[in-house]
Amino acid sequence: MSRSKAFYLLVVLTLFSTGLRAEVSLPKILGNDMVLQRGQPVPIWGTAAVDEKVSVTFGKQTKNTIADASGNWKIMLDAMTASGKPATLTVSGTNTIKLENILVGEVWVCSGQSNMSYEMRKNMKVAKPDTSTANSPVDELERAHNPNIRIFLTTQKNLTIDKNPNHTGWNIAQDSALKAFSAAGYFFAKKLNQDLKVPIGIICSAISGSRIEPWMPEDALANSGYFKSLGVDSAKGSGDHGKFYHRMIEPLAPFAIKGFLWYQGEANVTDTITYAHKMLLLINSWRSLWNNQSLPFYYVQVVPYYYSKMKTTAVITPETEPAFWEAQTMVLKVPNTGMIQTTDLNDDVKNLHPPFKWEIGRRLALLALAKTYDEKNLIYSGPVYQSMKINGNKITLDFKSTGKGLESHNGKPLTYFTIAGADEKFVEANATIEGDKVIVSSPEVKSPTAVRFGWQEDAQPNLFNKDGLPAMPFRTDNPLKFNPAEN
Numbered sequence: 227m228s229r230s231k232a233f234y235l236l237v238v239l240t241l242f243s244t245g246l247r248a249e250v251s252l253p254k255i256l257g258n259d260m261v262l263q264r265g266q267p268v269p270i271w272g273t274a275a276v277d278e279k280v281s282v283t284f285g286k287q288t289k290n291t292i293a294d295a296s297g298n299w300k301i302m303l304d305a306m307t308a309s310g311k312p313a314t315l316t317v318s319g320t321n322t323i324k325l326e327n328i329l330v331g332e333v334w335v336c337s338g339q340s341n342m343s344y345e346m347r348k349n350m351k352v353a354k355p356d357t358s359t360a361n362s363p364v365d366e367l368e369r370a371h372n373p374n375i376r377i378f379l380t381t382q383k384n385l386t387i388d389k390n391p392n393h394t395g396w397n398i399a400q401d402s403a404l405k406a407f408s409a410a411g412y413f414f415a416k417k418l419n420q421d422l423k424v425p426i427g428i429i430c431s432a433i434s435g436s437r438i439e440p441w442m443p444e445d446a447l448a449n450s451g452y453f454k455s456l457g458v459d460s461a462k463g464s465g466d467h468g469k470f471y472h473r474m475i476e477p478l479a480p481f482a483i484k485g486f487l488w489y490q491g492e493a494n495v496t497d498t499i500t501y502a503h504k505m506l507l508l509i510n511s512w513r514s515l516w517n518n519q520s521l522p523f524y525y526v527q528v529v530p531y532y533y534s535k536m537k538t539t540a541v542i543t544p545e546t547e548p549a550f551w552e553a554q555t556m557v558l559k560v561p562n563t564g565m566i567q568t569t570d571l572n573d574d575v576k577n578l579h580p581p582f583k584w585e586i587g588r589r590l591a592l593l594a595l596a597k598t599y600d601e602k603n604l605i606y607s608g609p610v611y612q613s614m615k616i617n618g619n620k621i622t623l624d625f626k627s628t629g630k631g632l633e634s635h636n637g638k639p640l641t642y643f644t645i646a647g648a649d650e651k652f653v654e655a656n657a658t659i660e661g662d663k664v665i666v667s668s669p670e671v672k673s674p675t676a677v678r679f680g681w682q683e684d685a686q687p688n689l690f691n692k693d694g695l696p697a698m699p700f701r702t703d704n705p706l707k708f709n710p711a712e713n
Contacts, residue, residue, distance in 0.1 A: 248273065248274055248275040248276075248278070248297060249274070249275075249319065249320055249321040250272060250273070250274045250278070250280055250317055250318070250319035250320065250321055250323060251272050251273050251274070251323075251390075252270075252271075252272040252317065252323060252325075252390060252393065253271065253272060253385075253390070253477065254384055254385050254390045254395055254477070255378065255385065255395065255429070255477065255478055255481050256270065256271075256272070256325065256393070256481070257325060257390060257393040257394055257395045257396050258325050258326050258327055258328075258393050258394065258396060259326075259327045259328070259376055259396040259397060259398060260325070260328055260329075260376060260378070260396040260427060261328075261329045261330065261331050261332075261333050261376045261396075261425050261426065261427025262284075262303070262306065262328060262329070262330045262331075262333070262427075262482065263330075263331075263332065263333045263427075263482035263483060263484060264305070264306055264307055264308045264330050264331055264332065264424065265305055265306075265307075266305050266482055267302045267303065267304060267305055267482070268302065268303040268305075268306070268482045269300055269301070269302055269303075269480045269481070269482060270282050270284075270289075270300070270301050270302075270303060270315070270317070271298070271299060271300035271301075271480070272298075272299060272300075272317070273293070273297045273298055273299070274293040274297055274299055274319050274320075275293060275297060275319075275320065276293055276294070276295055276296075276297050277292055277293060278292065278293045278297075278299075278319050278320060279291075279292055279319065280292070280293060280299045280301070280317065280318070280319045281316075281317070281318045281319070282301050282303070282315070282316070282317050282318075283315070283316045283318075284303055284313065284314075284315045284316075284328070285306070285313060287303055287304060289301040289302070289303065293319075300480075306330045307330065308330050308331045308332075308424035308425065309329060309330040309331075309425075310329055310331070310373075310374050310424070310425050311329075312326070312327040312328065312329065313328050313329075313330075314326055314328065315328050323393065325393055329374065329376065329425035329427075330424075330425065331374070331422075331424040331425030331426055331427065332418060332422065332424060332425070332426050332427070332484050333426075333427040333428075333429070333481070333482065333483045333484055334411075334414070334415075334426075334427070334428055334429070334483060334484055334485055334486070334487060334594075335428075335429045335430075335431065335475075335478065335483055335485075335486050335487070336408055336410065336411040336414070336428060336429070336430050336431075336432065336486070336487035336488075336489070337430070337431045337432050337441065337474075337475070337486065337487070337488055337489075337490070338432050338436075338488050338489035338490035338526075339432060339433060339434055339435055339436045339489070339490045339491075339492060339493055340432075340434035340435060340492070340578075340579060341410070341489050341490075341492070341526070341528075341529075341578075341579060341583075341586075342408055342410055342411070342430070342432040342487075342488075342489035342490065342526075343408055343430070343432035343433065343434055344408065344409050344410065344579060344583055345405065345406050345407060345408070345409060346366065346367055346404050346405050346406070346407055346408075346409045346412055347367075347405040347406065348409070348579075348581070349363070349364055349366065349367075349409045349581065349583060349584070350364055350365075350367055352364055352581035363413070363584035364581075366412075366413075366416075366584070367404060367405060370399055370400050370404055370412075371398075371400050372398075372399060372400075372416075372419065373398050374419055374424075374425040374426065375398070375399040375412070375415045375416065375419055375425070375426050375428075376396050376397065376398060376399065376425065376426070376427045376428070377396070377397055377398075377399045377403060377404065377407045377411070377412065377415075377427075377428050377429075377430070378395055378396050378397075378427070378428070378429045378430070379403075379406060379407055379408075379430050380429065380430065380431040380474045380478075381474075382433070382470070382473045382474060383473075385473065385474060385477035385478065386473060386477060396427075399412055399415065399428075407428075407430060408428070408430040408432060408583075409583035409584070409586075409587070410487075410489060410526075410583045410586040410587045410590070411428045411430050411487065411587065412428065412587065413583060413584045413585075413586070413587025413588055413591075414428065414487060414587035414588075414590045414591045414594075415427075415428045415587075416587070417587065417588050417591035417592075417595075418591050418594065418595070421591070421595055421599075421601065422595075422599065429478060429481075429483075431470070431474040431475060431478070432489075433470055433474075435493060436470060436490065436493060437466070437493045437494050438490055438491070438493075438494050438501070438504050438505065438508060439466065439467050439504065440466045440467060440468065440469040440470040440471065441470050441471050441475065441490075441508055442467070442468070442471055442504070442507050442508045442511045442512075443467075443468050443471055443511050444467035444468030444471075445468075446467075446507040446508075446511055447467070447504075447507065450503065450507055450713050451712060451713060452503045452712045452713050453500075453503065455712075456500075471511070475512065475515070476515060479515045479516050480516060480517070483516065483521070484521075484522070484598065485521050485522030485523065485524065485594065485598060486509075486512060486521065486522065486523045486524070487524055487525070487526075487590055488505075488508075488523065488524070488525040488526070489525065489526040489586070490525075491528045491550065491554065492528055492531075492578060494550075495528065495533055495542075495546060495547055495550045496540045496541075496542060496546060496550075497550070497553070498546075498549045498550055498552070498553045498706065499553050499556070499706045499707075499708060500553075501550065501553045501554070502553045502554070502556040502557050502706070502708045503708070503712070503713055505525075505554075505557045505560075506557065506560055506710055506713050507713060509523045509557075509560055509563070510713070520561070520562050521562065522562050522563075522564070522594065522597065522598045523560070523562065523563045523564075524563065524564045524565070524566070524590055524593045524594060524597075525554070525557070525563070525564075525565050525566075526565070526566055526568060526586060526590070527551060527554055527565055527566060527567050527568045527569075527698075528547070528550065528551070528554070528568070529568045529569070529571055529572040529578075529580055530547070530569055530572050530575050530683060530684050530685055530686055531547065531572065531575055531576075531577075531578050531683060531684075532575055532576055532683060532684060533546055533547050533683055534546065534683060544682045544683045544684070545681060545682060545683070546683065547683040548680065548681045548682060548683065548685070548699055548701075549706070551680075551698075551699050552699075552700070552701070552705060552706050553706060553708070555698060555700075556706055556708035557708075559708060559709075559710055560710050562597075564593040564597055564606070564607075566586070566589040566590055566592075566593060566606075566607075567589075567607070567608045567695065567696045567697070567698050568586070568696075569680060569685060569686055569687060569696050569697075569699065570635070570686060570690075570696045571585055571586065572686070575683070575684045575686075589606070589695070592604060592605075592606035593606045593607075605627070605629040605630075605691065605693040605695065606695075607627040607695060607698075608627060608690060608691055608695035608696045608697050608698060609625040609626070609627055609628050609632060609689060609690070609691050609695075609697040609698070610625060610626050610627045610697070610698050611623060611624075611625060611679070611697075611698065611700040611702075612624045612625055612626050614677060614702050616674060616675070619667055619671070619672050619673065619674065620665055620666065620667040620674070621645065621665075621666045621667070621674050621676075621677050621702075622663050622664075622665055622666075623663060623664045623665075623666060623677060623679075624662065624663055625662055625663070625664070625697070627691065627695075628662045628691050629691035629692060629693035629695070630691065630692035630693055631661075631662070631691065631692045632659045632661075632662060632664065632689065632690075632691060632692070633659065633689075633690055633691070633692050634659070634688050634689065634690075635688045635689070635690040635694075635696070636688050638688060639656070639657070640657035640658070640659070640664065640687070640688060640689050641687050641688050641689075642679060642680045642681070642682070642685045642686075642687040642689075642699075643655040643656075643657040643664075643666050643677065643678075643679055643687075644677070644678045644679075644681065645666050645667065645668050645671050645674050645676070645677050645678075646671060646674065646675060646676050646677075646678075646703070647671045647672070647673050647674055647675055648673070648675055650676070650703070652676075652678055652681075653668050653670045653671060654668065655667060655668045655671075655677070656668060657689075659689075664689070675703070676701070676702045676703035677701075677702050678700070678701040678702070678703070679697065679699055679700050679701070680697070680698075680699030680700070681699060681701055685699060687699075
């Protein structure tokens with residue numbers, strides 16, 4: 227054999243053997259600058275050659291495992307306390323990976339459509355809110371340099387990359403990375419960091435204009451007893467079902483997290499009660515993916531908007547959105563859920579994307595602080611209707627979540643209350659506050675039977691609690707019925 231042929235054969239054999247050698251690799255979500263969840267076991271996982279020994283070291287912990295017959299491996303770090311001191315996570319096999327600047331704290335996943343993906347850069351363009359401080363929320367990008375808030379923005383492609391040689395994706399919440407990140411997610415993280423005094427990690431997986439169906443497994447509707455009862459067409463779904471779930475949610479698991487934030491519904495506003503059942507399927511599927519049926523799931527009421535004026539083939543009336551609000555409210559029957567009210571957070575009901583994302587984030591954080599982190603005496607909800615009592619020509623409404631008491635937020639007579647008798651013709655009503663109750667009446671209705679509050683798409687009522695949170699719209703007649711057990 228000539229020297230040239232021998233050299234050629236050696237090169238081929240070298241390339242071939244190198245191709246067979248599988249180095250240890252990590253999924254995209256594991257990278258430099260990430261936050262690991264405190265207080266619970268933390269999975270670290272990836273791929274390697276079959277039977278390859280893999281070692282993971284973080285702090286004083288070192289864990290070892292062997293890749294299985296498919297080349298997959300996973301170890302579990304023991305639960306850790308929060309730490310804002312940057313540390314290195316080392317993964318060793320035939321090669322060594324070092325992930326730098328790792329913190330330990332609280333990690334949340336936020337998802338939904340355009341109002342969740344609404345970027346911080348858009349936040350800079352809105353008119354400055356009325357504030358007595360120089361540090362307005364719209365100036366946040368100018369001073370956001372907190373290394374204890376970390377962000378990860380998913381796309382439809384970046385989680386499906388087989389290898390991430392540079393281990394990028396996580397960023398400190400500042401500069402260009404923050405400009406492109408969810409404003410609601412960031413302000414949620416900022417409030418949590420201020421109150422809990424621990425690092426916060428936020429993962430955003432959101433797609434503008436998306437319906438709820440692509441965010442759940444494609445067989446979710448087909449396997450639902452409720453949707454089966456509605457007929458085959460309701461259960462079989464569309465080609466988009468599962469699309470975002472598989473690309474933007476499933477690859478995140480089993481990354482250790484504390485809970486979920488959800489801001490979606492505009493694309494499903496005509497669904498009403500079926501949306502409540504779809505949300506239940508979504509919640510259950512995500513919790514099952516993380517093998518934790520108690521993971522908190524907090525979500526946002528869609529804002530008042532002129533849906534009835536949209537050019538669409540669907541039949542939409544001014545009462546379609548209130549019925550959707552009611553469907554969103556029904557989901558509160560699912561354990562470990564919470565919803566924030568937003569009837570006061572749209573300065574223009576012709577705008578589907580109002581700018582007040584700093585308040586969306588703050589109110590979501592209030593939910594988490596009260597319900598997940600057990601912060602005492604924290605009011606996280608506006609007034610919520612409980613019951614009614616008919617007294618002659620008046621109806622007395624009882625509320626919970628009244629906080630420091632009920633009030634008219636602008637000092638004017640209460641708005642958006644209507645009342646009806648047996649003829650079911652609702653007319654504008656007079657409403658007055660008496661303690662934690664509201665008394666409703668109208669000279670046009672001598673024998674009232676029902677009350678509605680905020681029951682139109684552009685409703686921006688002034689009934690609040692004295693803690694600054696608006697009352698939730700409701701109707702006492704023919705409310706939607708939702709039983710989570712039906713799914």
